Amino acid sequence: MTIETFLSDWESKSTQSDSNSYIRNHENLEVSIYQSARDDSTIRLSSIRSTKPKNKEASKFLKWITKQADKHQVKITSCITPFGWKRETDLDKDKLKAWFTKNGFVIREKYPEDWGYEMIRNPK
Numbered sequence: 001m002t003i004e005t006f007l008s009d010w011e012s013k014s015t016q017s018d019s020n021s022y023i024r025n026h027e028n029l030e031v032s033i034y035q036s037a038r039d040d041s042t043i044r045l046s047s048i049r050s051t052k053p054k055n056k057e058a059s060k061f062l063k064w065i066t067k068q069a070d071k072h073q074v075k076i077t078s079c080i081t082p083f084g085w086k087r088e089t090d091l092d093k094d095k096l097k098a099w100f101t102k103n104g105f106v107i108r109e110k111y112p113e114d115w116g117y118e119m120i121r122n123p124k
Contacts, residue, residue: 014026028055029050036075042076044078045078072123081115104124
């Protein structure tokens, strides 16, 4: 299995966003995933945004994508920091870190000024 088959599987499960070429839609989520520029066996999970917050779709998605990464032997990296209009009241960086950790990610780097974390998940 390869990163190309991983990305092909992802594209078959999602649709291209009309408003942003970097975003694909899956269920009630807007997700940005691309091949890492650093390494040809790594994908970058750039963002997950729910269009219907608190419906657990993001948790289901993160479980699905980690299973796919294991299947295809692909590493996943992500910048763990809140974004969006309600970032102060929704998940903070430490809750996001706990959510990603629960899904097999580990901290690769803590960003300066308590901004967030760079995390990685190796395939199992």
